[in-house]
Amino acid sequence: MKFPQDSSGGRRWSRRATLAAGGSLVSMGLAGCLGGSATTGAGASGGDDSSDDGPVVVASFFSFYDFARTVADGTPLTVKNLVPTGLHGHGWEPNASVTRDIIEADAFVHVGENFQPWADRAIQTLKDDDVDTQLINVREGVELVDLAASLDPEEEGVGAGRGRDPHFWLDPQRAKQAVDNITAGFVELAPEYEDTFRENATAYKTEVLDRIDSDYQDIFDRAERKVVQLAAHNAFQYIGVRYGVEMRPLVVNLAASGDVKPSDITEAKRVIDENDIRYIGAGVFETRKPAQQLVAETAVEAYFPVTPYAGVREDWVEQEWGYEEIAYNINMPTFEVVLGNREPEAVGYDGWAAEWRNFE
Structure with a gap:
């Protein structure tokens, strides 16, 4: 069972899970699933x-x-x-x-x-x-x-x-x-x-x-780096506008299936080099090939997941993940990592880094 976390890395119950539990899951040692x-x-x-x-x-x-x-x-x-x-x-x-x-x-x-x-x-x-x-x-x-x-x-x-x-x-x-x-x-x-x-x-x-807004704000306020490189399409500008960070999408058009051009890779390499970027984000529902290329050809050590809440995986459905749970279990840990706030092993739920590092 995976629970949302606050910006300090502690586990946080989602409102949906809290309402469903009615207090009973706590007494049962957090047994069950998000309800x-x-x-x-x-x-x-x-x-x-x-x-x-x-x-x-x-x-x-x-x-x-x-x-x-x-x-x-x-x-x-x-x-x-x-x-x-x-x-x-x-x-x-x-x-x-x-x-x-x-x-x-x-x-x-x-x-x-x-x-x-x-x-x-x-x-x-x-x-x-x-x-x-x-x-x-x-x-x-x-x-x-x-x-x-x-x-x-x-x-x-x-x-x-x-x-x-x-x-x-x-x-x-x-x-x-x-x-x-x-x-x-x-x-x-x-x-x-x-x-x-x-x-x-x-x-x-x-x-x-x-x-969610407050916890996002905390993540970006603590960041010394103000540039995020994403191997994803152009869907994250509102995060940048809201929290004062430069979001650099690899695919610069609005389509999640947009083609990656050689010039896109060249520009991403420049951003990575100039900003000493070790980790990047990759779209969960998009091809990972460009992210893999950047890992192979730059100083980037790994990529981790980001999503514009546009779809769900089977395991997310089974756990009743919604906008809230995806924010805390996917996007927030990745932004902590790509901004340099924390090492991958220090964010997310237990095993998050192992599950999502260079995910297929």
Whole structure:
């Protein structure tokens, strides 16, 4: 069993685990697994079981599926993640059955226009066929930042539209607006549970997102190095903007499957050399070949995992990991290491360094 940790390396219970435990897991020597809303495959019920008797909500992206199931906890709403386990939510192309799932759902939680083309097409189908599936845009009212200066010129205007970076949820404070948008949508869908929705949303924003923000801030405040090299696509700019660090993606376009050019490798080597970088981050759901090349051809000793919360591995599903658990078990330990705050063996849960060092 793996538990989130605070910035000092101590183990921290996630809010989901705490609520599920009800104190009993502590008395049992921390036996069991991360709990909360019941999960069946990619779906989760907001109530005490996985019944589909209440409204069904489908989500196009893992982070917002996780926010939605948290807001729905204790109600009959069933929330389902449309993206299969092990796949990145940006760049995946589903088959026709996913559009059918959206049509049959009571509500569709999506990330807004020009981010997931398949979701845009599904929404257009709903409109063309006059289907009454409620649309919940998590990006409504979110202040987006300009695309990074390092962006591939061919990508200009791609993403959230008008040259804006769509990956806002990596900033825990901006993520709060997504929680509010989901809450408003759920209140419209099932107004009789408004109090529960709003209580869950308030608790998540204050007990989880504010804490994540504070612990991230501590990590970056303690860092002497202000440059992070990532063998990953251009998805982490909001971390840099929020905490005052330069995030250097290897793949400079917005696509997780973007090609790595020789010039990208050359630039990464320059950054590594000039900043005496020993460790880099590598995308969990992206090819590791560029990271392996940098380890082989530079002074970099190893790479460790980062993810923009865009997908989940099978073991994460089994342990009920969500945005909170991934922040503490994946991204935070890696940022501690790549910033030079701690050695790999001093972060994460027991065995974290051995599990994630140069992971396949």
